[in-house]
Amino acid sequence: MLADSGESLANINAIFLTHEHGDHSAALKGLAKHPHIQVFANDPTRRSLQRSLKHQITWQIFETGTTFNFRDLEIRSFAVPHDAQEPVGFHISHGHGDLFSPRQSLAWVTDLGHVPAHIREHIRDADILVIEANYCLDLIDSDSKRPWSVKQRIKGRHGHLSNTAAHDLIAEIASPRWQHIYLAHLSRDCNSLDAVQAAFAPSVEALDCHISIVSPGGDTPFIKLS
Template identity: 40%
Template structure:
């Protein structure tokens, strides 16, 4: 089961980055789409449409991308807030505050563990926090550093206002605030995502998020930053969760430990 979330690079770039981790577009089971902005859809024509890969999105997002590309997609429509299965992956969807038609985040539940995907939102509502709280691995937007954004000379003030708005993007500090609410015994790894090339650095994002986790006493939660330039290292849920049970990095509740012992050993990494 191989799912791609969004397709923001060109078809060629997506193919190259998948090849870097031993994958190809032809092996994809489906593509989950958060919203219609071009930095999330650029490769859909060459990947989803050309290869007839199922595209999972809500109705308004489908209408937007079909209008952009002028080609039909093999769309599997979900209602925002609904859940559905793609093979053995249970996908939960939830609304996020962003300036798109009907943007969503995802929680992917598997027998090996849960993956949360939360990018492109101006703030996290209580409902959003609750939806990603079960994640063992969380991809969390850390779009900008406030000082770098304010000092940026490439973006007009109107764009900066959009980014800073409650329907814009999360800063490093905003993301740390979200993480403070989300962090639990379940969470084992955080990927800082959707970093601006001009208004952030991987070092700043990792420092802010890592420092906040340290203040929380959650030193066992791993932190990595994603890059627009290269594929990130893979994370095998089953193997990591099994290691946590054997050598706990953070205090685990009995329920979480029992679950990991029971489910993790026989399943492949996600």
């Protein structure tokens, strides 16, 4: 995927890990060949991952809720409600806020069952928002692969945001700062591009920013809604 976008691991300086779940951390195994990459994580996340790794990672440990720097980036970490050791979201910004270096920021908010007030503030205060639209309620209910208990976990207060939950949140906050919203972390089985499109249709026109879906597979990484 990096190669497809003209990048390579040699050009990656750091990875910011939100939590230890396999869909976010599986690639750490392959980093043995790339020891220059620093991995930022909180300590509970590091501990749960390092014990299953054969090589030592260049960990950079942060305390959840604190702000830290990496090169010209300022990174705020904040707790998110999800069933992992100590899951976080990130608000990443750079620039001094003057004419020559305008302040630009990105909020990364995936893997959360609901959105408490402190997270809404990070979402409001971002130029680029990456937020999950994980599942469609109808598709998850009719899914035959997952047992009832797993569906309850996904739909629970420490699971994931549905398309409707993500849409309603965005419609309610409607921040004038937003330039681009990326709808991410779509479930392959319990969501579809059509379902996301239908859920966001009521607000696509009203929101004065670009909206794209990060495709969970296929040849096109981003599908533009507006």
